[in-house]
Amino acid sequence: MIRVLIADEHELVRLGFCTLVESRPGIELIGHTDSFEDLKSQAQKLQPDVILLDFNLIEGNIVNRIPDLLAVCPNGKILVFTAIEDSELHLLALRLGALGIFAKKKLSAETLIKAITCVYGGEVWVNRSTTALLLQNFNEITVSEYSDTKAAGTLTATKSDKLNALTKREADVACLAAQGMSAKNIAKKLFISEKTVRNQLTAIYNKLGVASQLELALQASSLGIAIDQPGL
Numbered sequence: 162m163i164r165v166l167i168a169d170e171h172e173l174v175r176l177g178f179c180t181l182v183e184s185r186p187g188i189e190l191i192g193h194t195d196s197f198e199d200l201k202s203q204a205q206k207l208q209p210d211v212i213l214l215d216f217n218l219i220e221g222n223i224v225n226r227i228p229d230l231l232a233v234c235p236n237g238k239i240l241v242f243t244a245i246e247d248s249e250l251h252l253l254a255l256r257l258g259a260l261g262i263f264a265k266k267k268l269s270a271e272t273l274i275k276a277i278t279c280v281y282g283g284e285v286w287v288n289r290s291t292t293a294l295l296l297q298n299f300n301e302i303t304v305s306e307y308s309d310t311k312a313a314g315t316l317t318a319t320k321s322d323k324l325n326a327l328t329k330r331e332a333d334v335a336c337l338a339a340q341g342m343s344a345k346n347i348a349k350k351l352f353i354s355e356k357t358v359r360n361q362l363t364a365i366y367n368k369l370g371v372a373s374q375l376e377l378a379l380q381a382s383s384l385g386i387a388i389d390q391p392g393l
Contacts, residue, residue, distance in 0.1 A: 162187060162188070162189050163187060163188045163189065163210050163211060163277060163278070163281045164189050164191045164207070164208075164209045164210045164211070165182050165188055165189065165190055165191065165209060165210065165211045165212075165213060165277060166191055166192045166193070166200070166203055166204060166207060166209035166211070166212050166213070166237075167179060167182070167190065167192070167193040167194075167212075167213045168193070168194050168195070168196075168197070168200040168212070168213070168214050168215060168218055169193075169195065169213075169215040169218075169242075170195045170215065170217055170218045170219050171195075171215075172195065174215075174265075175193055175195065176193075178193075178213060178273070179193050181270055181273065181274075182213075182277075185274055188274070188277065191203075191207050191209055192207060192209075194218075195218055195219050196218055196219050196220065197218045197219075197220050197223045197226060197230075198220070200212070200214070200218070200230065201229060201230055201233055204230055204233055204234040204237060205233035205234060208234055208236065208237065209234065209237050210236075210237065210238065210281055211237065211238045211239075211240055211277050211280060211281050212230065212234070212237050212238070212239045212240065213240050213242065213277070214227075214230075214239055214240065214241050214242070214259075215241070215242055215243060216241065216243045216245055216250070216254070217243075217245075224250060224253055224254050224257065225253075225257070227239060227254060227257040227258050227259055228257055228258055230258075231258045238260045238261075238280040238281055238283070239258060239259040239260055239261075239280075240259070240260065240261040240262070240263075240276055240277060240280045240286065241254050241259045241261065241262040241263075242262075242263055242264075242265055242268065242273075243262065243263075243264065243265060244264070244265045244266060246264065252375075252376075255285075255287075255373050255375050255376075256372045256373055256376070260280040260283075260284075260285060260286065261276055261279065261280040261285060261286030261287065262286070262287055263276055263286065263287070282343050282345070283343035283344055283345055284341055284342070284343045285341055285373075285374050285375050285378070287375060323368055323369050323370060323384065324369070324384055324385045324386065326368045327365060327368060327369075330351075330353075330361065331361050331364060331365050331368070332386075333351060334347055334351070334358060334361045334362060334365060335365050335369070335377065335386055336386055337350060337351070338362060338365070338374050338377055338378075339374075339377050339378045339381040339386050340378070341374075341378060344358040344359050344362065362374070365377070369384060
């Protein structure tokens with residue numbers, strides 16, 4: 162049973178999501194709110210599996226408070242739904258710990274249920290419209306960040322140098338993670354423990370200079386990661 166907590170400032174939208182979630186077998190609605198502070202309190206008390214979260218609650222835009230939410234509910238998976246088409250904001254949410262994000266205007270009942278199930282399993286969910294926005298601006302965002310880093314004197318390795326820094330096992334894990342596979346499924350495929358996969362992902366992100374699985378997937382080609390490696 163997937164336990165879901167919902168937060169949206171618009172009552173009609175929130176109740177619509179609640180009705181949809183409650184009607185699906187295998188998913189349990191455990192609470193809903195329009196306030197971040199109440200959401201944080203409920204999350205700490207109820208420890209939901211998935212938090213369905215709008216960027217805008219009654220306190221305003223709460224994207225920068227995603228880490229606060231994860232601090233009190235570390236095992237919760239955050240799935241953001243939004244009407245805001247801002248790729249930098251979407252990317253920021255993912256960097257801060259959200260595991261999925263989708264646009265409200267593209268939402269269907271089946272899409273929502275698939276997204277909830279996906280992030281519950283530890284996989285990244287980004288729908289086509291959001292992916293297009295991210296890909297459209299990702300190169301500009303990345304160049305800006307690398308320029309800032311270089312100006313600070315800390316950029317010392319090229320992308321190929323970074324890839325070469327990975328061990329053979331890390332390269333295999335990176336390849337599968339870039340395909341969107343969860344840590345659990347990577348562990349099964351490579352016959353190693355899930356804990357080992359998570360530790361290796363942390364090392365991979367540090368070596369490649371990415372902050373999340375989504376960034377790894379988006380930069381796979383430019384980093385030289387062969388997503389369709391034979392034998393994987």
